[in-house]
Amino acid sequence: MMTRARLQELLPKLVLSPSVALVAVCVYGFIIFTFYLSLTDSRILPSFGWVGMENYVKLFKLSHWRTAVTNLVVFAFLYIAICMAMGLMLAIFLDQRIRGEGVLRPIYLYPMALSFIVTGTAWKWIMDPGIGIEHTMHAWGFVDFEFKWIKDRDYAIYTVVIAAVWQSSGFVMAMFLAGLRGIDGEIMRAAQIDGASAFSMYRRVILPQLRPAMLSAVVILSHLAIKSYDLVIALTGGGPGRATELPATFMYSYTFTRNQMGIGAASATIMLATVAAIMVPYLYSELREKKQ
Amino acid sequence: MTAPRPSRILIYGTLGLFALYYLMPLFVMVTNSLKPLAEITGGNMVALPQEWTLAPWLSAWSTAQIGVDPSGLRPYFWNSIKMVVPAVAISTLLGALNGYVLTKWRFRYDTLLFGLMLFSCFIPFQIVLIPMARLLGLTGLAGTTGGLALVHIVYGVGFTTLYYRNYYSAFPTELVRAAQIDGAGFWQIFWRVMLPSSGPITVVSVIWQFTNIWNDFLFGASFGDIDSQPMTVALNNLVQSSTGVKEYNVHFAGAIMAALPTMLVYVVAGRYFVRGLMAGSVKG
Amino acid sequence: MAFLEIRGVTKSFGATDVLHRVDLEVEDGDFLVLVGPSGCGKTTLLNMVAGLEQVSSGEIAIKERVMNDVHPSQRNIAMVFQSYALYPNMTVAQNITFGLEMHKVPKPERDKRMREVAELLQIGQLLDRRPSQLSGGQRQRVAMGRALVRKPDVFLFDEPLSNLDAKLRVTMRTEIKKLHQRLGATIFYVTHDQVEAMTLSTKIAVMDGGYVQQFGTPKQIYDHPANVFVATFMGSPAMNLLPVTVTDGHAVLADGQRLRLANAPAGAERKALLGLRPEHFAAPDDAAEGLPRLKGKVSVIEPAGSDTYAVAMIGDCECTARLRADAQVQPGADFEFACEMAKASLFDPDSGKRIE
Numbered sequence: 001m002m003t004r005a006r007l008q009e010l011l012p013k014l015v016l017s018p019s020v021a022l023v024a025v026c027v028y029g030f031i032i033f034t035f036y037l038s039l040t041d042s043r044i045l046p047s048f049g050w051v052g053m054e055n056y057v058k059l060f061k062l063s064h065w066r067t068a069v070t071n072l073v074v075f076a077f078l079y080i081a082i083c084m085a086m087g088l089m090l091a092i093f094l095d096q097r098i099r100g101e102g103v104l105r106p107i108y109l110y111p112m113a114l115s116f117i118v119t120g121t122a123w124k125w126i127m128d129p130g131i132g133i134e135h136t137m138h139a140w141g142f143v144d145f146e147f148k149w150i151k152d153r154d155y156a157i158y159t160v161v162i163a164a165v166w167q168s169s170g171f172v173m174a175m176f177l178a179g180l181r182g183i184d185g186e187i188m189r190a191a192q193i194d195g196a197s198a199f200s201m202y203r204r205v206i207l208p209q210l211r212p213a214m215l216s217a218v219v220i221l222s223h224l225a226i227k228s229y230d231l232v233i234a235l236t237g238g239g240p241g242r243a244t245e246l247p248a249t250f251m252y253s254y255t256f257t258r259n260q261m262g263i264g265a266a267s268a269t270i271m272l273a274t275v276a277a278i279m280v281p282y283l284y285s286e287l288r289e290k291k292q
Numbered sequence: 293m294t295a296p297r298p299s300r301i302l303i304y305g306t307l308g309l310f311a312l313y314y315l316m317p318l319f320v321m322v323t324n325s326l327k328p329l330a331e332i333t334g335g336n337m338v339a340l341p342q343e344w345t346l347a348p349w350l351s352a353w354s355t356a357q358i359g360v361d362p363s364g365l366r367p368y369f370w371n372s373i374k375m376v377v378p379a380v381a382i383s384t385l386l387g388a389l390n391g392y393v394l395t396k397w398r399f400r401y402d403t404l405l406f407g408l409m410l411f412s413c414f415i416p417f418q419i420v421l422i423p424m425a426r427l428l429g430l431t432g433l434a435g436t437t438g439g440l441a442l443v444h445i446v447y448g449v450g451f452t453t454l455y456y457r458n459y460y461s462a463f464p465t466e467l468v469r470a471a472q473i474d475g476a477g478f479w480q481i482f483w484r485v486m487l488p489s490s491g492p493i494t495v496v497s498v499i500w501q502f503t504n505i506w507n508d509f510l511f512g513a514s515f516g517d518i519d520s521q522p523m524t525v526a527l528n529n530l531v532q533s534s535t536g537v538k539e540y541n542v543h544f545a546g547a548i549m550a551a552l553p554t555m556l557v558y559v560v561a562g563r564y565f566v567r568g569l570m571a572g573s574v575k576g
Numbered sequence: 577m578a579f580l581e582i583r584g585v586t587k588s589f590g591a592t593d594v595l596h597r598v599d600l601e602v603e604d605g606d607f608l609v610l611v612g613p614s615g616c617g618k619t620t621l622l623n624m625v626a627g628l629e630q631v632s633s634g635e636i637a638i639k640e641r642v643m644n645d646v647h648p649s650q651r652n653i654a655m656v657f658q659s660y661a662l663y664p665n666m667t668v669a670q671n672i673t674f675g676l677e678m679h680k681v682p683k684p685e686r687d688k689r690m691r692e693v694a695e696l697l698q699i700g701q702l703l704d705r706r707p708s709q710l711s712g713g714q715r716q717r718v719a720m721g722r723a724l725v726r727k728p729d730v731f732l733f734d735e736p737l738s739n740l741d742a743k744l745r746v747t748m749r750t751e752i753k754k755l756h757q758r759l760g761a762t763i764f765y766v767t768h769d770q771v772e773a774m775t776l777s778t779k780i781a782v783m784d785g786g787y788v789q790q791f792g793t794p795k796q797i798y799d800h801p802a803n804v805f806v807a808t809f810m811g812s813p814a815m816n817l818l819p820v821t822v823t824d825g826h827a828v829l830a831d832g833q834r835l836r837l838a839n840a841p842a843g844a845e846r847k848a849l850l851g852l853r854p855e856h857f858a859a860p861d862d863a864a865e866g867l868p869r870l871k872g873k874v875s876v877i878e879p880a881g882s883d884t885y886a887v888a889m890i891g892d893c894e895c896t897a898r899l900r901a902d903a904q905v906q907p908g909a910d911f912e913f914a915c916e917m918a919k920a921s922l923f924d925p926d927s928g929k930r931i932e
Contacts, residue, residue: 011478012397015389019449020405026446027412030423037422046426090310093303106562107311110318113558113565114551115507117524121531121547122317125324125540131332139336170314174566227416230509234528251418256514261422268418279414287407466661469628470722474675475649484674488665 031272038265046261055266065267067242068250071157075246076225078161079168083221084214086165087172092202094173095180105177108170116167120234123163124150153243156236160228160244163235168224172217179213180206219282226275247271325349325545332540348541352530352549356542359518359529365546368526372506374437375522379444380501386445387452387497392486394453395460396468397478406457413450420447421514428515435517443515444505451504452497455568459493460486492564499561500568503554523550579604579762580625580730585634587620594620595786597634602730602779607756607763611773612783613809618766619734621783625764626732627651638729649678654723655732658739660715662707662722669703672721693721696755713744720755733765737772749775770810774798782806801921804928807851813885816895818850819925827922829891835868838918841931848931851921854885857897859905863914870913877907886911 038056041049059065090108094101111119126132127150137145149155183206191205229248236244238253247267255264316338324332325348327341335342354364394406424443425434433439463486471481512522527550531543558565578601587595595617602608610618623629625636627648636643643651654675662671669690676686694700697717707715716736723731736752737745753776756763767773773780774794781791782805790802801807801815808814820827825840827850835850860869872888872895879885879901886897886905890913897913905911922931 008478012393013399015478016393016405019386019390019409019453022446022449023409023412026420026424026427027415028408030420031415033423034419046422086310090307093307096300096303098303098307104307104311106558107314109562109566110555110558111314113503113554115509115524115554117507117509117528118547118551119317121527121543122321124531125543126317126320126337131540132337136337166314166317175570178570223414229418230524233509233513234531237532248416248418252421252510252514255422265422268416268421271416272419275414275416276411279411283407283410283414287403287410464659464661466657466659467663469626469648470655470657470661471663471674472628473626473648473653473655474722475678476674480678485663485665 034265035269038262038269040262042261042265044259044261051262055262056270059263059266059270062263064242064245065247065250068245068247071244072226072246074157075160075164075228076222078158079164079225080218080221082161082165083169083172084217086169087176087217088210090169090173091176091180094177105174108173110170111167112171114167116228116230117234119163119167120231123159123166124235127159127162150236151240153240156240156243160232160235164225164228164231167231168221172221175213175217176210179210183209215282219278222278223275226271321544321548325352325541325548327541329537329539329541348539348545349549351539352542352545356530356539356546357533357536358526359533361518365523365526365530365549368521368523369549371437371516371520372522372524375440375444375520376502376505378438379441379448379505380498382441383445383448383452383501384494384497386449387454388456388487388490388494389482390449390453391456391458391460392482394457395463396465396481396486406453409450409453411450412447413454417447417510421510425515434515435520437520440511440515440520440522443511444501444508447511448501448504451500455493455497455500456490459490463489495561495564496568499557499564502557503565503568506554578602579606579639580608580764581635581637582621582625583635583637585621585624585636586632587617587624587629588632593632593786598788600781600788600791602762602764604762605760607765607776607778608781609765609767609773609777609779610781610783611767611770611809612789614768616783617786618768618783622732622734622764622766625730626653626655649675652726652729653732654726654728654730655734656719656723656736658735660707660719660736660739662715662718664707667704667706668699668710668718668721671707671718672725675722675726689725689727690721693725696724697721712740713748716740716748720752724755724759729762731761731763733763735767736765737767738769752776770812774810782809784809799919800930801851802930804849804851804923807921807923811853813854813896813898815851815853815921816890816893817923818852818891818893818895820848820850820891822846822848822922829870830893831891833870833891835870835915835917837922838920839932841922847925849923849925851923852895852915853919854896854898856916856919857895857899857913858916859899859903860912860914862900862903863916867914868917870915872911872913874905874907874909874911877905888913 037046039050039052041047041051094104098104127147129135129148129151132147134145134147137147150159187205188201191201196205227248228246229252232238232244232246232249238245238249248271251264251267251271254260254267320337323340324337326344326346327335328343328345328347331342352365354366355362356364358365358368390409394402428434428439428443431439433442467485468481471485476484506522507524508522509524509528512525513528516522516525527546530546580602582598582600585595585598586593598621600608610621612618620629624631625643627643627646631644638651638653663674666674672690672693673686676689681689690703691700694703697720699714699717699721702710702714702718707718710718719736733752737748740748749772755761756776765776777794779792780794780797782789782797784805790797790806797806797810801810804817808817818829820829822828822837822841823845825837827835827837827848829835858867870890872890874886874888875894876887877884878887882901884899884901884903884905886899886903888895888897888911899905923929924931
């Protein structure tokens, strides 16, 4: 009887333990392992010759890595800014008692259901000068039309932005729309009685209340941006040259094709640190709020 | 609030324009997958096919060159299915159990534990690639569908736990207490009281996991081999293959095939798909 | 030994005590109501009796068996929850018999008992419905049915009427009382509503701040409140508390008016609070001969149909008096109130305790 009661007491923790063990080993254990590797002279295989911070020093001296980081900054900034602006505009417009909202909403959102590989493949050919937009415009008679960004080292990174925005902006729209719909109608009625115009209503009353939705959107988008790997692989393969390399593709190629595992591990550690700097405070505040 | 007339025209115009922007790639993929190759290279990307053909689809499915084999996407499609089904089922069940324990059998530091599990959803997976490759190699799971499914379970369980935890925390604790007084134990409460009321969140969790795992590329490319690579990896191989003529129509057909299962889920259960996305921003 | 005994029970979360050494005794067939404002610890106490929360120190015993380490399902208790806590995925019949099924009662017996309960509560036509298809009052009945079918030693009720609208609440209150009279069950009932407490109980424990302020019969609680909290919490409108000076058998108000006390405390002159319930006032014409009178200036008249409430400044204290519906009283006018001093209470102004 006593042992059975004891088992009942332990049961919840027992049930939780497989997941906890998996996460402990495969997430936190692996993080430590990778961090450790980043301090060793591992090349094609893990090896345990201690080199201290050498890999990090090397990493930041590599122009390849610096290109990847610069690209990420440009890409993340534009991706987040455009997604937010488009999402907000579409959400506000859709919130104006639009006929056909039920048709438009799923159209805006469906790209989120696709794989980045599919998105990349589609946009790769759409932006390809040989068969895509340029080709089509020429066929329509605009023979001077030029759109070769995807082949241009200076502009190729923007094609990644275009495809990524296409995939994610609808989702941002949905988040904002949910935020708008969640605002208490009485507050809007009160603002109208106070004589607020439609514009000042949005600026002074509604947008401030969307702040939680905006914060969530920024966090999710920046997390997606840092993880971006598949889209670049499918769209440009990191090229032309290294023009669209991102830290994610850099890590993969240094670790698995260039056999510089130590440097690859160092780059992965930097990526994790960046994500953690964004996610940890966010998750912490979300979980704390929940407690109250 | 209804805006005056001229601005309503502007609003409808803008909304319509964006609808075209979102639909255009899908339209291009579908129409060009039904054209002979010559019509694409010689013609217009947005024009409807002059000669309708299913040949690109058949080729993409069963004969196109993927890597070294002219196998088409068919075997990889089944690889994906064999990986997705167990991974979704197991990660969802684990998530349900975890959510149940974390909300109804609370203990010290449970929120911290949940926070650690939740953070695991958001790590850049590059950080685990090297050790995971080692682990799969050591356990003989490298290059197997089972190994890939395991990887997806590990990195998906944080999300499913998040869903069920948020759902169950709104589930009245009084019901659990009533069941305890009625004499139900841990498992009876789970199977008889909690799970029968978890339909909506289970749909969300299954859709989310299905979409994520089906669409994954990084793990498939890192840990899969010819017998276990999923559809996304095969599609990329098909498109990137440098030998021979680029068969755009076949690529488009392949892209649609890779997109079809998740699109189907989206069409059938879009409502739940959106809910899943939103829950990804933690707030349930 | 009592049927249900709570002996020196304390509950603490970390360093804070939410319940302080509670002692209560309930006899077989008693209807005990725990009443108090929210956060007074009454639900915590109920949960400890149910076994849903651990006892920090002290003992809880039912039928002389100490229950501290007994699982809720083994205590032979049943509980009716505030939200009813009906299993949403089960029909009414399944809800009622779930507990019996868990206790491995054979199916024919389960069905027999369910039919008895369904007949008793007149819910026979609802047995195949799900909780979402029931009205509030019907859910309430099903929740009670689930408790009744277990034939427990003690029924626990956690604010069972608070989710019902005012009219239904009164009806269900009467039904619970009828049920208690018919079955002679022992009931442990928690509420924040003092009217429920007065009407239902055979014993009341008034709680505040984690302490049992007074434990007694409804009459004791109402007529002889142990302290200012009990005096003002029980009864509506609340008891009037007039600051007075007690000297040689009289209470002297701030403005000098004197009232002869029926039971004057012995001892020297002292400050006190004179407690008079609204119904202890009357218009002079309606009152018995020889009652002492108090002058006051009426500020508001609230006709309530059966009675008229007059709010008046007496001394420097705003008092409410319950007068007959046809009492001739005008706002703004001076009025003389006859006071039933035999029923008055006196309290110490510092400790709040009753002065005998």
